[in-house]
Amino acid sequence: xxxxxxxxxxxxxxxxxxxxxxxxxxxxxxxxxxxxxxxxxxxxxxxxxxxxxxxxxxxxxxxxxxxxxxxxxxxxxxxxxxxxxxxxxxxxxxxxxxxxxxxxxxxxxxxxxxxxxxxxxxxxxxxxxxxxxxxxxxxxxxxxxxxxxxxxxxxxxxxxxxxxxxxxxxxxxxxxxxxxxxxxxxxxxxxxxxxxxxxxxxxxxxxxxxxxxxxxxxxxxxxxxxxxxxxxxx
Amino acid sequence: xxxxxxxxxxxxxxxxxxxxxxxxxxxxxxxxxxxxxxxxxxxxxxxxxxxxxxxxxxxxxxxxxxxxxxxxxxxxxxxxxxxxxxxxxxxxxxxxxxxxxxxxxxxxxxxxxxxxxxxxxxxxxxxxxxxxxxxxxxxxxxxxxxxxxxxxxxxxxxxxxxxxxxxxxxxxxxxxxxxxxxxxxxxxxxxxxxxxxxxxxxxxxxxxxxxxxxxxxxxxxxxxxxxxxxxxxx
DNA sequence: GAGTGGTCTAGACCACGTT
DNA sequence: ACGTGGTCTAGACCACTCC
Numbered sequence: 001x002x003x004x005x006x007x008x009x010x011x012x013x014x015x016x017x018x019x020x021x022x023x024x025x026x027x028x029x030x031x032x033x034x035x036x037x038x039x040x041x042x043x044x045x046x047x048x049x050x051x052x053x054x055x056x057x058x059x060x061x062x063x064x065x066x067x068x069x070x071x072x073x074x075x076x077x078x079x080x081x082x083x084x085x086x087x088x089x090x091x092x093x094x095x096x097x098x099x100x101x102x103x104x105x106x107x108x109x110x111x112x113x114x115x116x117x118x119x120x121x122x123x124x125x126x127x128x129x130x131x132x133x134x135x136x137x138x139x140x141x142x143x144x145x146x147x148x149x150x151x152x153x154x155x156x157x158x159x160x161x162x163x164x165x166x167x168x169x170x171x172x173x174x175x176x177x178x179x180x181x182x183x184x185x186x187x188x189x190x191x192x193x194x195x196x197x198x199x200x201x202x203x204x205x206x207x208x209x210x211x212x213x214x215x216x217x218x219x220x221x222x223x224x225x226x227x228x229x230x231x232x233x234x
Numbered sequence: 235x236x237x238x239x240x241x242x243x244x245x246x247x248x249x250x251x252x253x254x255x256x257x258x259x260x261x262x263x264x265x266x267x268x269x270x271x272x273x274x275x276x277x278x279x280x281x282x283x284x285x286x287x288x289x290x291x292x293x294x295x296x297x298x299x300x301x302x303x304x305x306x307x308x309x310x311x312x313x314x315x316x317x318x319x320x321x322x323x324x325x326x327x328x329x330x331x332x333x334x335x336x337x338x339x340x341x342x343x344x345x346x347x348x349x350x351x352x353x354x355x356x357x358x359x360x361x362x363x364x365x366x367x368x369x370x371x372x373x374x375x376x377x378x379x380x381x382x383x384x385x386x387x388x389x390x391x392x393x394x395x396x397x398x399x400x401x402x403x404x405x406x407x408x409x410x411x412x413x414x415x416x417x418x419x420x421x422x423x424x425x426x427x428x429x430x431x432x433x434x435x436x437x438x439x440x441x442x443x444x445x446x447x448x449x450x451x452x453x454x455x456x457x458x459x460x461x462x463x464x465x466x467x468x
Numbered sequence: 469g470a471g472t473g474g475t476c477t478a479g480a481c482c483a484c485g486t487t
Numbered sequence: 488a489c490g491t492g493g494t495c496t497a498g499a500c501c502a503c504t505c506c
Contacts, residue, residue, distance in 0.1 A: 001495070015402055016440055022402050028472060039496045044473080055404070060473045061504045068398060076310065076408075164302055168249055168256050170289070176310075178412030178432035178454025196430030196454060198412035207250040220412025220430060235476070262491060273477045278492075294484045294492045 002038040007046035010036070015055065015066055026056060026064040076225060078174070078200065080161055081137075081216075085129045093128030096155050097188075101143070112140050113203065113210040119143040121150065123159045126188055133189045138215040145211040160214070169204035169211055176200055178220060189219050196220040236272040241280035244270070249289065249300050260290060260298040310460075312408070312434065314395055315371075315450075319363045327362030330389050331422075335377070346374050347437065347444040353377040355384065357393045360422055367423045372449040379445045394448070403438035403445055410434055412454060423453050430454035 032043040127135040197217040266277040431451040
């Protein structure tokens with residue numbers, strides 16, 4: 001039986017061998033199905049998945065071509081920080097530094113995408129690995145989207161973990177950057193004089209409603225964010 | 235006609251409304267198909283795609299559950315730098331700073347994953363936006379995988395762009411980090427005294443053969459890498 | 469207009485893993 | 488053992504877009 005994986009591998013093999021170089025036209029679904037002795041749906045799934053991972057580009061009538069790829073689709077997993085630390089074989093530590101309820105001001109509106117005066121909860125906390133500062137978390141939670149957060153002190157559980165358990169989301173936006181830490185941040189993360197921070201920002205939505213904005217900073221010199229390996233490979 | 239998108243949206247809607255909270259069991263493909271009056275294959279595609287974007291988790295026999303999601307699948311596009319600059323409405327500039335052929339030494343072997351003594355080409359160049367340094371590129375190319383690079387001076391075209399045009403790849407690995415620049419880098423990027431760099435590293439393979447390792451550094455305070463918005467949303 | 473991809477259907481068989 | 492997901496088939500109709 002010819003599977004869609006077989007077809008996918010066969011196509012990838014021709015691309016890799018440069019028999020079909022970047023820009024080349026790949027046979028139509030029907031031709032591929034005939035050549036491999038399978039149903040058109042099978043060839044379709046192979047091509048569709050190759051297109052999803054950016055290896056080929058498809059257009060009706062124009063056909064399927066080997067993509068001239070820049071470098072699309074680096075996929076990153078950002079795990080719960082506790083899991084990340086424990087997976088590295090270290091002891092996880094947690095300290096809540098601050099918790100306060102605010103009405104949204106202008107600065108927050110830009111980040112959390114809520115209306116003026118909307119109730120929001122701010123939490124600052126520190127995650128430690130083997131007692132060493134690992135990640136500093138600044139978090140704003142929309143109390144409209146997650147009213148249950150009002151009853152939670154976050155003294156023992158991090159907002160990160162609580163949200164994962166309690167509030168789903170349907171859309172997320174991430175940004176990565178490098179920054180020079182402010183004095184407070186430098187002290188909390190016990191950073192060296194010239195050491196930068198690696199910053200992950202995330203905003204999530206539940207349907208149309210913004211749920212949370214978080215800024216996670218790591219000691220830059222000791223942290224690397226590595227992408228999941230490409231799934232397109234054989 | 236009920237499409238797989240309809241089914242997907244209907245499921246997402248119940249997740250978003252918390253009718254099916256994180257951890258909840260979702261009806262089986264067969265039940266969903268019956269409920270929506272569609273074929274099982276249609277329900278299957280809806281659930282499969284939701285699983286691919288990490289919204290649900292599937293296990294044979296155990297069924298499909300709303301995922302307890304950390305934050306998986308932030309997808310980043312890393313475009314050709316020239317395109318990135320031009321899309322921002324700026325004038326693109328390019329300067330090749332160095333080009334040299336080496337046999338791979340230990341340091342390179344760790345990064346490029348080639349054998350000792352394998353021939354490699356090193357290129358350093360600078361990309362500018364409106365005359366301002368934008369990105370510094372350190373590149374090693376395996377001459378086994380891309381022998382044609384030997385004939386290319388890279389005086390007028392960046393290795394980035396040349397590789398995209400000439401050599402396909404089937405797998406890539408990315409890492410992002412923050413770093414303190416060395417003096418040379420600081421000068422080339424015209425960085426302020428305390429300004430960190432945002433570093434993107436990429437390794438690519440063509441089948442089993444390593445193709446290239448590149449380190450791209452940006453002025454950290456002026457650069458943000460933002461993820462494509464989630465595709466799961468309605 | 470004609471070729472290509474996009475999708476649906478109804479049925480089938482199999483693999484896996486929980487029970 | 489049995490229920491669930493994983494996949495294939497053969498055929499069909501439609502939508503887009505290039506010529």
